[in-house]
Amino acid sequence: MNTLRRFWTPLVLVAVVVLMACMPYLAVPGLGILPDTVGSIASMQILGTACVIAVLAISYDLLMGYTGLVSFGHGMFFALGSYTFVMLLAFTSAGFGVAALSAAGITIVVAAVVNAVALRASLIAFSMVTLAAAQLMAIAIGQNYLRSGGADGVTIPYEKLPHGLVGIVNTKHVYWLALGLLVLVYTFARWLTRTRIGHVWRAIRENELRAGVMGYTTYKYKLAVTLIASTIAGVAGIVYAILLGAADPGETSLSFSIGLVIMLILGGRGRVWGALLGAVVYTLLQQRLPAVSSSSGVAALPKALRIPLAQPQLLLGVVFILFVLFLPGGLAGVIEKGTHAVRRRGGGAPGGGEPEPAVAGTPAPAESR
Amino acid sequence: MSPPDTSLSREEPDLALELAGVHAYLGESHILQGVSLRVPRHRVTVLLGRNGVGKTTTMRAILGLVRRTGRITFAGADIAGEETHDIVARGIGYVPEDRDVFHGLTVGENLRLAVRRGGQPRHDLVFELFPELKKRTKHLAGTLSGGQQQMLSLARGLLNDNELLLVDEPTKGLAPVVVREVVEVLERAAGQTTVLMVEQNLAVARRLADHIAVMVDGAVVLREPAGRLAEDDGAVRAYLSVGSAVSGASS
Amino acid sequence: ASGSSGGGSDTVKVGVISSQTGTYSVQSADFRDGLEAGLNYLTKGTNTVDGHKIEVTYANDTGQAPVGIAKAKAMIASGAKFLTGITDSSIAIPVAQQAVQNNIIYLPGGSASYQLTGVNPLVFGNANKNGSQIFQKLLGGGDLSKKKLAYVGQDYAYGQDTYTSLKVPLEQVHVTSTKHLLPMSTTNFTAVAAQIKAEKPDYIYSSWAGAGTDQLFAALRAQGVFDTSQFIGYLITRNTYASIGQALGPKGVENALFSLYYYPGFSGNAEEKFLMTWAAQHKHQVEYDDPTGWNAAAMIVHAIQAGGTDDTKKMAASLDDYTWTSPQGEVTMRAADHAELTPQFAVKLAKGAGDTWTPQLVKAYTSKEMATAVTDPIKR
Amino acid sequence: MSDVILLIFTGLSVGAVYFLLGSGLALIFGLMRVLTFAHGAYLTACAYAGWLVLRRSSLASPPSVASLLLALLVGIAVGGTLAFLTERILLRALYKRDHLDQLLITAGLGFSLVALLNGVWGPDNRAVPTPAWFTRTTTDILGAHIARGDFVLVGAAILLLVALEVFLKYTRHGLVVRAGVENREMVRALGIDVRRSFTLVFTIGGAVAGLGGVLAALYANAVNTSIGDSYLLYAFIVLVVGGLGSLRGAAIAAVAVGLLQQFANFYVNPGLGEILSFVLMGGMLLLRPEGVGGKKGRLI
C-alpha cells in the first residue's frame, strides 16, 4: 500500500507537470471552463494567472495552514513585488533582471521589518496588525505616493521586457514562466513542510506555548515562515506584473487578501495541493463567471432571474455558500475522505511511513467539544 | 461485545437510570460497544475502569453529548432521543472530568449560568463547602488554580438539587483535606439524589460506593454491591487489570 | 468566447471591454447603445464597410484588472483590430498598452482620459480632458484678477490631474485658485467646508465623484458656502442629478453651473434623431455616454474606409484630424495629442415634478471653442 | 477656537457613526466570535431599505420625522430578518466546524447581497431625502456651525450603547453566548439551550446593523452599494482598539478614532487621520492586545 503511494504520487505529479507544459499545443476545446481551445492564447493567459495565484496561495498556506498565522495582509507582499518591479522599470534605468532582483530584495527587507514587529503580537492579534500594515500600504499607493499611480496602477514600459515576453503571441512563454515558478514553489513547499522546521510550524499552530516550553524559540520559527512566505509572494507578484503588463492597485485591497483565505478554505488548508486547487478554482471562477453572466442563456431569462444572474459576483457568492454547505473541509477534505476509505481497506495506518499532516481545519476533538 | 449481566436485575430496587445496549461513536471510532448499566435511585454507583475504556464517554452518552444508539431511561422516560439541554433540565448535575469551567467568565458568572430555571440555587451550601469561591466571585475563572477550578466545577454540579449527579473524577487535583469534605458532601447528597461517579481514588470509591460497575473496552463487564470492594478488592483488581496497558518497570 | 474563427479579411473584429457590472455599468450600457446606433447609422444598417463586415464582441471585465486584461488578450488573439469600451482606469491603461504592443487600435471612450491622451498613435483619447476649459468661459468675461476659486477633489491621480488641467486656463485669466484634496474614504466634510468658507472664494469647483459627493455638498451647504460662492462642477449620469440637486439645496442650485458633455436635443441633427429613435426602439434612455459610443463607431467606420483593414498604423493615421458629426454636434480627433474635441454645454439644474431633475442649457460651446492647448503631444 | 469646537463635534459624530455601524459587529464578531464578512452587506441592504421608505414617503416634500422613524424601523426589521435567516440557515451547522468556514459562507452571502443590489439599483449614488434640519441646518456653538444631524447621531449612539449594555447585563443571553463561544457543549450540559441565545444575539446584531445602515444613509445623504464596506473598516478598528466584546471599550475607541481623524486631517494634512487610525490599531494590539475594555486571563 505504502510502496504504491511512494511510487504513484511522484509519477502522477510528473505526468501532470508534463501535461501542463504541453498545454499551449493542445487544440482540444476548453468546454467553457477555458475560453476557446485549451491551447488558445486566451486560455494561456488565464492558466498563467491561475499558476501565479496558486503560488501565492501556497505561500499563504505555509503561514495559515501550517503555522496557524492568519494574516490579513499577505497580499501586501505580492503587491510590493509587483509595484517595486514595475516602478523600477518605469521610473529608473534599471533593466529587467536588476528590477526583478531588487524587487525581490526590497520585498524581503520590508517583510522582515513588518513581520518582526507584527509577530510580537499574539496569534490572533497578528492578523489585525498585518491588516493594518497592508492598509497603510494601500493608502500610500491609493494616494499616488512615489508615483505609484493611485487607482490607475503603473504599467510596464514593455520595451524593457525581454522580447520573448512581449506581445500576445508570446503569452505561452509567460505561461511557462508562471508554470515553472509554480512547479518550483510546489516542490519546495512539499519538501519544506516535511522537514523538521515544518513540523515545528505545525506544533506552533497546535499549541505555541507548549512548543516554547519544549525549547523551541517560536518567534524565530514564525519569523522564518513569514519571511519565506513573503518572499515567495513577492516573486509571484513580479510574474503577475508581467502577466498583466502592469501593477494593479486591486492587489493592495483587503478583499484581495481575503480572497487568499477563501482560496485556502475552498481547497482545504494545511495541504500544499489543497492551496493549489483552491487557487485554481478561485481564479477560474473569477475569470469565467462573467462569461456565464453575460451569456445569451442568461439574457433570455425573465427579468426576475436575469438581473441577479447577470451579476458574476452573485454567482461567485452562491458558489461559496454551496461549497461550505456541501463540501466541508474543502476539495482536499473530500478527496482525502475518498482516498482514506481506500487506504483503510488497503490495511491500517501507514506503518513507518509519514502520516499526512492533519488538516489544520479539522479541530482537535478536545476543542470541538 | 460483553453481555449485560441480567443475573442481578431481578432483585433490583427501583432504578433512577438505565442504559441498555448503548453504542457510542467518536469520529470514526466505535467507543461504547453495548453498554448496559442500571443505576438504583438514591444510591452511589461508582464506575471503575482503566484509562480509555469509555467511562467518560458513557457519561457523555447519557447526556447526549456524543452520537449514540441504544436505550437510555431516566426517571421512567426514554431520553435517548432528546437534546442535551432538555435531558439536563430533567434534573441532572454534571461535573465533567476536565473541569470545563468557563475561563473567560468570572466565578460568579460561572455559577449564575449553572442556576437552573425554576429551582432555587443552594449558594449557601457551595460557599460553605468552598469558601475560596466566595472570595473570588469577581475574578475570572481562568485565573483560578487547578484545584479551585475543580471546586467551581463541583459547585456548578451541586448548585441545584438534582435527581441525578454525574460526577467524573470529582476529587482529582483536590488537596486531601478538601477531598474529605467533598466526600462528605456527596455522602449527604446521596440521601436525596442518585449519584453515578467515575473515581480513580479507590479510597474514595470504597468510602462512597453502594454499587460498583467495572468497564473494559467500552462495555460494563461487572456490576455488584460495593461490599466486596470493601472486603477484598482483589476480585475487582482482577477485572481492572484486564489487558493491563502499562508495561513500565514490570516489563 | 466568440470569433475563434480568427477573422478573415472580410470581417473586421471590434472588441468592447467594459464594466457591464460594477461602477461603470450604467455608462457601459450607454456606450453600447451609442456604438450600435452609430454603426447601424453609418453603415446604413448593413454593418459592413467597403465589403468588410464589422463583428463586435462584448466582454465584462467586472472592474477587475486581471479579468479585463485577459479579455483584451483573448480579443486581440481572436484577431480584433479595434478595442474600445468604458472601464476603470486600472484596466484601460494596461489594455491600451496591450493594444500598442500588439499593434491594434484602442478607443478608450471615457476611460482614463488624462492618462491615455497623447500616449501613442494607436490610442485615441477622449473629450473630457478639455472639459475644464469650459470653466474659463463659464466665469464670464471682464476683469477676473480679483476672483478666487476653491477646488475640492479626491486625493489620487484623477483628482490631482483635474486640478492641474484646471489651473492652466484659470491662470490665463488671472483667477487665483486653492486646492483641497481629500482621501477618497473621507466621510465627514464639515471641517474642509469650514476651511473653504473661511477662504471666501467666489467660485467653488468640485471634481468629487462617487461615494461622498452628497455629503460634501451637504457640508458645504450647511456651512453656508453656497450663499457666498458659486458652485461649478459637471454632470455625468442622469441617476445622479437628483442627488446633486437635492444636496446643493435651493440656493446652491440657483447659482450653480455645470458642464455637460452632451445636451440631448441641442444639435438636433440627423445623427441625433437617429440615435433617439434607435434608443426608443431598444427601450434605452439616451445618456451622457451614448455619444461616446457613437464617436467610437464613427472612428471605426472611417478608419476602415480610409485605411483599409490590414495596416492598423495606416488606419490610425487616417483618424488624425478627422472631423465628423455626432449626436453632440461636430467632433474632431486632434492629430497632435489624440484629444477628442467635442462640444461642451454649460447648464443649470432645474427641479421638475417629483424628484426628477433636468439640465437647463445656459450656453453651448463648439468643439473649436473648447480646444485646449496641447499639453502632452504624441511622440512619433 | 470655533475650529476646535467644530472639530470636536464632527469628531464626535464620526465616532458615533463608527459606533453605530460597529456595535452590530461587536455583538456578532466581538461577542459571538463569528468571522462575518456579510456585515457590510447587511448595512448596505438596510441603507437601501431606509432609502426606499424615505423616497416613497417624500416624493413631494422632504420627509417628516414620522417617516424618518418608519425608515429606521424598517431598517431594523430588515437587518434583523436577514441576520435571523443567516444564523438559522447558514451558520447554525457551522459552529462545530472550523471557524474559517463561517468566513467563507458569510463572504459568499455578502458578495451575493451587494451584487443583487447592484443589479437592481446600479452603482450610482441615490439621493436620500432628509429633512432639512438633519444635515443642512446648523446650530451655532461658540461661532462653530454644527449640523443638527450630528446631535441626532451622537444621541442615537448613546441610546444604543445603553440599550445593549442593559440587554447584556440583565439577561443571561450575553453570558450564555460568551460561555458558548468557549465551550458550547458545557453550556448545553448545564441545561441551557445555547442555540436560542446564539440566534437571538445574532439577530439583534443584524437589527443594530439595520439601524446603523439607515442612519449612515441619512448621514451620507445618499446610498450606494459600497456604503456598508466604506465605513466598516473603521468600525472594525474601533472594535479592536476597544477590545473585542467590550461595547464600552468600543464606544471610547470610536470617540478617540473620530477625534483623531478630524484633528489630524484638519491641522496636519488630509488623509493623515486615516493613516493614524491604523497605526493606533497596530500599536494597541502590540502594547495592550486585550484592548481598552478587555480583561487579561491566565495562560496555564
Add this chain to the structure above:
Amino acid sequence: MLRTESAALGVEELSLVIDGAQILRDVTLGVATGELVAVIGPNGAGKTSLLNVVSGTLRATSGRVMLHEQDVTSAGPARRARLGLGRTFQTSYLFLGLTVLENVRLARQAKEQRFRGLWRAPGSSAAALGPIREHLARVGLDGVRHDLAGSLSHGDRRKLELALMLASESTIVLLDEPMAGVNSEDLPSLMELIRDVQRDTDATIVMVEHHIDVVMELAHRVAVMHHGSLLAFDTPANVVTNATVRDAYLGEPL
C-alpha cells in the same frame, strides 16, 4: 544562599504579584542534582505558579531563578528548556492536532536545533523512531502512536505528558500532578517509571502531587507551600507529622 548555589535548581527570594494578588512570597528553595522533591500544599497555595516561574511561562516580580548555577531569571521558556529544564502540565497541554508519535518526536528533537538539522526530514526510519516508541511503550501508549493526541482519553493524555518528559531527556524535570486522573491500577508502574528516570539519568525532579502516598513513596524531601510561601521543607516523615501541614492540608485520613 550557599544551598541554592550548589543546587541543580534554585530559587531565591522569589515573589510573584499579579494585579495586586501576592501569589508567591519570598520563596527560597534549592534542589540538589538527582534529588526528587515533592511540592504539596492546599489548592491555590502557589505550587503551579512556582513551576510557571521556574519554567519561565511567568516572570517573577522579584527574586532569582537558577538552573545549573546559571541565572535564568530573565530568560524565556525556550532558553531554559535548552538548559535542560522540562516540565509537564497540571491539565494536559499537548499538540492535540498531531499524532501521539509526532508529539513525542517534537519533544525529543527540541534540544537538537542546529540550523542545518532543521532542514532534514524528522526521520521516520525505524532507527529514528526506536527510542521514541521505547518511551511510548513505557507509558503504554505505543499502540495508539498514530492516533491524534486529541483523541486520547484523559488519563492517557497524562501518560503522554510523561512520555514527552521522558523524550525531552531533561536534566531538571518539573511534574505538575503527574498522577491526577491516572487509574489506580497504573499508579505503581508510573511511580516506578518516575523513580527509574530519576535513578538512571540522575535527573533532578520537582513534583507537585496531591496523592500523598505517591509523595511518601517517591520524594526525598517535601516542600510544603501555603498562601504563596514555603511553609516547610523537610523529609516526608517529618512533614506529615507537622501539625500545621496536618490541619491545613492533609486532614483526617478517609
